[in-house]
Amino acid sequence: MQQDQIIQRHLDNLRKLITPTGLFLASSKNVETGYDKAWLRDNVYEALAFEYAGEWDVVAKAYHTLLDIFDKHIDKINWATTNKPFESWQFIHARYNPETLEEFWESWGNKQHDAVGAVLFKLADFEAKGRSVLRDDTDRRTVQTLIYYICNVEYWHDADSGMWEENEEVHASSIGAVVAALKKWKEVGGMDVDQDAIDRGEAALLALLPRESEAKFTDLALLSLIYPYNVVSPDMAQQIVDNLVYHLTKEKGVMRYKFDAYYNKNVDGYSEEAEWCFGLSWLAIAYKMLGNNDEAEHYLQKAAETVTKDGKIPELYMSHSDEANENTPLGWSESMYVAALYEVNK
Numbered sequence: 653m654q655q656d657q658i659i660q661r662h663l664d665n666l667r668k669l670i671t672p673t674g675l676f677l678a679s680s681k682n683v684e685t686g687y688d689k690a691w692l693r694d695n696v697y698e699a700l701a702f703e704y705a706g707e708w709d710v711v712a713k714a715y716h717t718l719l720d721i722f723d724k725h726i727d728k729i730n731w732a733t734t735n736k737p738f739e740s741w742q743f744i745h746a747r748y749n750p751e752t753l754e755e756f757w758e759s760w761g762n763k764q765h766d767a768v769g770a771v772l773f774k775l776a777d778f779e780a781k782g783r784s785v786l787r788d789d790t791d792r793r794t795v796q797t798l799i800y801y802i803c804n805v806e807y808w809h810d811a812d813s814g815m816w817e818e819n820e821e822v823h824a825s826s827i828g829a830v831v832a833a834l835k836k837w838k839e840v841g842g843m844d845v846d847q848d849a850i851d852r853g854e855a856a857l858l859a860l861l862p863r864e865s866e867a868k869f870t871d872l873a874l875l876s877l878i879y880p881y882n883v884v885s886p887d888m889a890q891q892i893v894d895n896l897v898y899h900l901t902k903e904k905g906v907m908r909y910k911f912d913a914y915y916n917k918n919v920d921g922y923s924e925e926a927e928w929c930f931g932l933s934w935l936a937i938a939y940k941m942l943g944n945n946d947e948a949e950h951y952l953q954k955a956a957e958t959v960t961k962d963g964k965i966p967e968l969y970m971s972h973s974d975e976a977n978e979n980t981p982l983g984w985s986e987s988m989y990v991a992a993l994y995e996v997n998k
Contacts, residue, residue, distance in 0.1 A: 906931025
């Protein structure tokens with residue numbers, strides 16, 4: 653199958669996850685895992701494939717609705733720009749009903765600074781590319797409010813649940829997402845960005861790296877600091893990749909971190925961590941950015957081997973097996989594979 657055909661197949665998988673509002677579901681509507689919802693972060697990553705494919709109408713509609721979400725909850729966000737939130741529900745939530753744009757109120761790791769950073773970063777990135785998705789002054793006020801919010805919560809030392817929505821710690825991937833966003837907005841202009849907030853974030857990030865957190869030496873989330881954020885030096889990027897490959901790579905994917913209990917085959921949560929498919933595509937992109945084309949192609953091929961017989965890419969495979977979990981296809985996996993095809997073969 654030609655690359656164009658492969659890309660179209662995976663774009664078609666993603667199209668089936670797009671809701672009438674333009675938001676992406678994390679996985680299929682019929683799953684019983686709770687992935688029939690719209691996450692801020694997943695939408696950022698799922699839209700990447702359409703950005704590469706030049707389907708800007710899909711990208712713009714998704715981001716317009718993300719902006720509508722923030723505008724719907726603007727009173728809550730405004731409060732947090734001048735008051736320090738102290739309960740997790742007072743922070744911006746990470747997932748929403750894709751139809752009503754309401755928050756889901758279940759108690760889970762919903763305090764995720766990296767998700768806010770991800771949206772802010774891409775909005776600035778679109779500005780830099782001459783592809784602004786900001787429709788009017790309301791959208792611009794919303795972005796400015798988000799910037800004030802993320803600085804007021806003191807993201808550089810405020811523990812959050814991070815990319816994997818688990819224990820609250822100070823996460824390098826969360827700090828890096830916000831640093832990248834603030835720096836990008838400072839670069840493109842048009843927003844009030846506190847340089848001190850950037851400086852504090854960069855200092856905190858440097859002090860923590862190459863660790864993800866106090867508890868985690870290495871973590872799949874660290875790859876975001878290389879792509880899409882490009883917020884670490886080439887030497888640090890290489891160290892992050894080397895640590896990740898040595899400690900976390902498997903045949904069908906990449907472990908999120910050591911002793912990850914999510915879909916761990918071992919009842920005590922040890923040594924049989926699940927293998928996340930999009931980690932292979934992510935590594936392919938990271939190696940390409942580091943100039944190592946051989947390793948980039950190697951991991952792109954490994955990513956291709958995760959595709960199921962019916963042409964879908966799962967969230968993960970159970971340890972050392974061909975058994976995928978129910979979140980198949982995972983929108984994030986589909987999009988990262990498309991991004992890797994474009995990046996590695998460009």
